[in-house]
Amino acid sequence: MSIKAGFAEIEITPPAGTKKGGWMQDLEARKFLDPIFARAAVFQDSHGGKAAFIQLDTLSVRWSDTDDLRRQIASACAFPAGNIMVSASHNHAGPAIARLAPVKKETKYVEDLKVKCVSLFKQALAAMEEAELGFACAREFEVGFNRRIVMRDGTVKTQAYFKDNPDALYTEGPVDPEVAVVIARNKAGKKIGALVNFACHPTHHGGTDEISAGYPGVLSAGMKKWGCPVTLFLNGAYGNVITVDFQRGISVSMEDAGRRLFRDVQEASGRMEFRGDCSVACRSQGLKLPFRKINAAEYHGRVRGAQRFRDNHLYEHDIDLLKAKVKKLGSQPAEVQVIRLGNWHFAGIPAEYFVEHQLRIKTETFPKRSFVVGGANGMVGYVPTKAAFARGGYETTLGPPSHLAPEAGDLLAKAAIGLIKGCK
Numbered sequence: 119m120s121i122k123a124g125f126a127e128i129e130i131t132p133p134a135g136t137k138k139g140g141w142m143q144d145l146e147a148r149k150f151l152d153p154i155f156a157r158a159a160v161f162q163d164s165h166g167g168k169a170a171f172i173q174l175d176t177l178s179v180r181w182s183d184t185d186d187l188r189r190q191i192a193s194a195c196a197f198p199a200g201n202i203m204v205s206a207s208h209n210h211a212g213p214a215i216a217r218l219a220p221v222k223k224e225t226k227y228v229e230d231l232k233v234k235c236v237s238l239f240k241q242a243l244a245a246m247e248e249a250e251l252g253f254a255c256a257r258e259f260e261v262g263f264n265r266r267i268v269m270r271d272g273t274v275k276t277q278a279y280f281k282d283n284p285d286a287l288y289t290e291g292p293v294d295p296e297v298a299v300v301i302a303r304n305k306a307g308k309k310i311g312a313l314v315n316f317a318c319h320p321t322h323h324g325g326t327d328e329i330s331a332g333y334p335g336v337l338s339a340g341m342k343k344w345g346c347p348v349t350l351f352l353n354g355a356y357g358n359v360i361t362v363d364f365q366r367g368i369s370v371s372m373e374d375a376g377r378r379l380f381r382d383v384q385e386a387s388g389r390m391e392f393r394g395d396c397s398v399a400c401r402s403q404g405l406k407l408p409f410r411k412i413n414a415a416e417y418h419g420r421v422r423g424a425q426r427f428r429d430n431h432l433y434e435h436d437i438d439l440l441k442a443k444v445k446k447l448g449s450q451p452a453e454v455q456v457i458r459l460g461n462w463h464f465a466g467i468p469a470e471y472f473v474e475h476q477l478r479i480k481t482e483t484f485p486k487r488s489f490v491v492g493g494a495n496g497m498v499g500y501v502p503t504k505a506a507f508a509r510g511g512y513e514t515t516l517g518p519p520s521h522l523a524p525e526a527g528d529l530l531a532k533a534a535i536g537l538i539k540g541c542k
Contacts, residue, residue, distance in 0.1 A: 119397060120163070120248060120395065122246045122249060123161050123247070124244070124311075125159050125160075125302070125310055125311030126239075127347075128235075128241070129155055130175065131154050132154075137213065139177050139224075140210040140324050141325050142221075143220075145325070145327055148327035148328075149328040149329070150329045150330075151323065152331055154176070155175050156174050159311055159313060160197075160243055162246065163396065163397045165397065167398035169399070169458075174206045174207065174231075174235075175207050176206045176209055177208055177218075179497065180496060184496055190236050191236055194239075195243055197243070198400075203457055205353070209330075209334070210322070210332070212331075218518055219428075219432050219435065248305050248394065249394065250305070251301070251459065252387065252393075253299070254299055259295050261375045262316070263365075264358055264359060264473070266291060266509075266513070267287075268288050270285040274509040275425060275511065276358075277360070286364075290511075293317070299383050309344075313352055314337065314350070315352045316379060318356050318361060320361075323372070336375070336376020336377060337349065337380050339376075344384070355471035355490045357501065357513060398458065398459060399541050399542065400455070400456070400457050402453055404451065404452070404453055407451075407452050407522055408450075409523060410521050411523070412437065412440070417516070418434070421515075421516075423514070452498055453496060454466065454467060463489065463538045463541060464489050467493075468494055468496030469492060469499065469501040470492065470500045470513070472500075475501070475528075478535075483535055483538045499519045501526050501527045502520075502527060503527055504524045504525065
């Protein structure tokens with residue numbers, strides 16, 4: 119058994135004046151702090167197993183665009199469309215890759231992006247060479263923090279500082295400190311690319327007119343200086359994790375977060391044993407996820423614990439659109455995909471998934487090694503735990519970013535666990 123790997127990247131920085139997405143606010147790109155990229159990694163074992171990752175420095179990617187991009191790549195590159203995972207880093211300082219009220223999708227940008235990604239994929243295929251893969255993990259406790267704070271009345275306030283609220287009692291849930299690293303090197307021992315998986319919102323510069331790749335861009339730049347030309351950042355279940363510690367009142371800068379993760383990668387690399395006999399596999403499953411039941415209290419944001427960060431008109435206008443979608447579709451299509459490299463399994467989940475689901479997937483698939491890639495092959499919005507709905511908070515409040523039923527998270531987890539356990 120042997121394995122080949124190929125990596126490539128291409129710049130996708132939008133032109134000035136492009137609408138930004140991810141802040142539920144009408145913003146345009148006017149300042150450019152650093153470039154944003156699309157990156158690809160392609161793997162093939164000597165028995166014909168194939169899989170590929172495409173990672174975008176954007177907020178999200180919609181399932182319709184994922185399917186179209188896969189079809190284009192399959193046609194142009196003779197690569198199986200279903201073996202490609204397309205994920206976004208969830209970068210809040212990027213272009214409007216999809217509609218998020220009140221900003222419309224930048225359709226021309228997205229179509230140009232797909233053309234660039236086909237070219238990117240061709241470059242990654244052309245770069246394929248015999249490789250060895252190293253696998254290791256580090257722990258990072260000073261970048262990601264759970265952002266949901268339980269109040270004295272039992273409800274949750276998302277992103278509430280303890281010092282500003284005497285009723286703040288405790289942080290609702292955990293984080294996942296695991297930084298998973300895969301490094302590919304050629305037979306001469308030269309690094310050719312890497313995958314890095316960690317769960318945390320990249321929200322820096324989201325509410326400004328600035329374009330940036332956020333902390334994943336800082337990580338990638340550090341990796342290049344270290345001699346690793348292409349690094350794909352595969353964000354995890356980041357739905358309730360952010361670079362702000364609301365208990366201590368500490369906000370981790372984009373630069374510090376990226377540098378810390380880079381040091382974690384270096385630490386992990388020191389424990390790697392590289393091997394060239396890794397096999398590759400891919401499996402997927404389509405789901406139909408239930409929508410939330412919409413009543414008058416939810417429509418007007420009056421349920422227990424409801425938390426809106428924008429005005430009621432914006433929310434209620436989008437809930438009207440959601441009602442039409444529910445009537446048309448009945449349920450939300452979603453795909454769960456698993457790519458296996460050796461004994462490491464990457465489960466693509468099309469959501470801003472709560473980290474508790476990620477931890478469940480990791481523990482229930484042991485002794486296999488499992489990792490979640492959030493925002494992969496689509497975006498269905500926030501997917502909290504069932505328990506979170508009883509307490510409320512921004513992520514559970516019906517509106518543009520949250521519209522699935524409480525059981526959706528468990529359905530996605532069950533599918534991922536089944537795919538991982540069955541992945542040979």
